[in-house]
Amino acid sequence: MLELTHYIDGAHVKGTSGRFTNIFNPATGEVQAKVPLASKEEVEQAVAIAAAAQPAWAATNPQRRARVMMKFVALLQRDMDKLAEALSREHGKTLPDAAGDVQRGLEVVEYCIGAPHMLKGEFTDSAGPGIDMYSMKQPLGVTAGITPFNFPAMIPMWMFAPAIVCGNSFILKPSERDPSVPLMLAELMEEAGLPKGILQVVNGDKETVDAILYDETIQSVGFVGSTPIAEYIYGTGCAQGKRVQCFGGAKNHMIVMPDADMDQAADALVGAGYGAAGERCMAISVAVPVGDETADRLIEKLIPRIDALKVGPYTAGNDVDYGPVVTAAAKTNIERLVQTGIDQGAKLVVDGRDFKLQGYEDGFFVGPHLFDNVTKDMDIYKHEIFGPVLSTVRAQSYEEAIGLAMDHEYGNGTAIFTRDGDTARDFANRINIGMVGVNVPIPVPLAYHTFGGWKKSVFGDLNQHGPDAFKFYTRTKTVTSRWPSGIKEGGEFSIPVME
Numbered sequence: 001m002l003e004l005t006h007y008i009d010g011a012h013v014k015g016t017s018g019r020f021t022n023i024f025n026p027a028t029g030e031v032q033a034k035v036p037l038a039s040k041e042e043v044e045q046a047v048a049i050a051a052a053a054q055p056a057w058a059a060t061n062p063q064r065r066a067r068v069m070m071k072f073v074a075l076l077q078r079d080m081d082k083l084a085e086a087l088s089r090e091h092g093k094t095l096p097d098a099a100g101d102v103q104r105g106l107e108v109v110e111y112c113i114g115a116p117h118m119l120k121g122e123f124t125d126s127a128g129p130g131i132d133m134y135s136m137k138q139p140l141g142v143t144a145g146i147t148p149f150n151f152p153a154m155i156p157m158w159m160f161a162p163a164i165v166c167g168n169s170f171i172l173k174p175s176e177r178d179p180s181v182p183l184m185l186a187e188l189m190e191e192a193g194l195p196k197g198i199l200q201v202v203n204g205d206k207e208t209v210d211a212i213l214y215d216e217t218i219q220s221v222g223f224v225g226s227t228p229i230a231e232y233i234y235g236t237g238c239a240q241g242k243r244v245q246c247f248g249g250a251k252n253h254m255i256v257m258p259d260a261d262m263d264q265a266a267d268a269l270v271g272a273g274y275g276a277a278g279e280r281c282m283a284i285s286v287a288v289p290v291g292d293e294t295a296d297r298l299i300e301k302l303i304p305r306i307d308a309l310k311v312g313p314y315t316a317g318n319d320v321d322y323g324p325v326v327t328a329a330a331k332t333n334i335e336r337l338v339q340t341g342i343d344q345g346a347k348l349v350v351d352g353r354d355f356k357l358q359g360y361e362d363g364f365f366v367g368p369h370l371f372d373n374v375t376k377d378m379d380i381y382k383h384e385i386f387g388p389v390l391s392t393v394r395a396q397s398y399e400e401a402i403g404l405a406m407d408h409e410y411g412n413g414t415a416i417f418t419r420d421g422d423t424a425r426d427f428a429n430r431i432n433i434g435m436v437g438v439n440v441p442i443p444v445p446l447a448y449h450t451f452g453g454w455k456k457s458v459f460g461d462l463n464q465h466g467p468d469a470f471k472f473y474t475r476t477k478t479v480t481s482r483w484p485s486g487i488k489e490g491g492e493f494s495i496p497v498m499e
Helices: 040-059 062-078 080-091 095-112 154-165 180-191 206-214 227-239 262-278 292-307 328-343 398-407 421-430 467-472
Strands: 006-008 011-013 020-025 030-036 123-128 131-139 142-146 169-173 199-201 218-224 243-247 252-256 284-289 347-350 369-372 389-392 413-417 435-438 474-482
Touching: 006 040, 006 180, 020 080, 040 131, 040 142, 040 169, 040 199, 040 206, 062 080, 062 095, 062 154, 062 180, 080 095, 080 180, 095 154, 142 154, 142 206, 154 169, 154 180, 154 218, 154 467, 169 206, 180 199, 206 218, 206 227, 218 227, 227 243, 252 262, 252 398, 262 284, 262 292, 262 389, 262 413, 284 292, 284 398, 292 347, 292 369, 292 389, 328 347, 328 389, 398 421, 413 421, 421 435, 467 474
Parallel strands: 142 169, 142 218, 169 199, 218 243, 252 284, 252 413, 284 389, 369 389, 413 435
Antiparallel strands: 006 011, 006 199, 020 030, 123 131, 131 474, 347 369
16 A cells, blocks of 8 residues: 655655545545645644745745746656646546646746746835835745645645745645645655755645644645635634635536527537536536527537547546546535435436446446526535536526626636627626636636635635735835934934925
8 A cells, every 4th residue: 555645844754643544546446545644743843844944945035936936847847747647546637637737837837937026025215305115025934725636736836836936935735635746746846946844745634724724833824625614714714813815616607698609608518517527616517598599509519519528537548528526425425416406306408327437337437417497596506516517597688697697605707608799898897706708618817817716715815826926925014214314313202204
């Protein structure tokens, strides 16, 4: 049995808590490794090392820190295939999708190469008689991130790359379901020239998370995962005086107007709804065709596309459309929600319940499902399914359609498919959702913009990557300076005012 490690002070370190959890091969259902779950004492040790290493790293000028990121990008490109294979082996997603996971993280690292510019302060000379005023962006100290199973390369890089290039050290607590790639990333960062102790990987569960949240040395925590846990981490972390950003669940609607290109819309829905087995916070899980005629045409286009999906292990080739879900528990939950949809009256147009893959009967595969006539009181509409299940909610007007998306408690992403510029512009301006696509089904912003939802999809004031990341991982210090020349004799006892 392969036993994974933590990564502390530049070395792989065995766990000492005596607690482990299994890592499965989602395609076969077999246990392929075990990973240690860190105790409070192990977290404290990692934090102490990170705290000792951070001042010297913060004193390293931003250009030199950026050069580490430049080298890291080259190493990611060199090891792309190795990283993608390790990711697919533990997560189950296809190799092209796994490579995309790495690439999306790499692009944020590329943005971080611009740190010397992003970390510039402001200066005002002669703010008063002989007085200059300037601001500095300084690192927080020791920072931390708690990342999800569905993007084990991208999300860690979205957090640790800007944190580290700003001069912080970083404690990464990856998902215990697929921790191998985060460990590999830590190795590559040090190969790129990062000093030991600046990036630590501590595997664990809730005990580990709580140790991070209550550690007084850690100054900030980032999280991506489900909304209930996001609320817990945000509330607990803020109560401890930390800077916290948490990204939670989603229920992303795609509105299809009568004038939309139905082939384009159907292709977009199949890719956005079933890619990565639906295990994406930006997956489209609700199609909202406007008008029954639009809905009938859309369903007619969707059925053959869904029937043609190739489901299988990543080892079956690059033409596999999606693989298994991550755990047996995830599969069971998806199947439970599908049954509630049937019980509550939705029409199951494409039934994937009997899907079996020869030779992989014990794997965590879930067939594709398509519901029609879903209503907003149904569980499959209200809850995030996180599986290959697409629900169709028919709207009779544009106003009804936009109202569905605006009234839902989640506000991560949304999209509209239309040929009408006025409609698209109105939608983009009115919708109360953080990321909007116009004829783009998964509107994940590029690295130089920021990623983040609204409503119960986010907790905190700043988004991930882009300029917001440099704001989150630094604090501003403002200096007011006056030199001796021209200073009056004697003290001043009134509040200074301009003369």
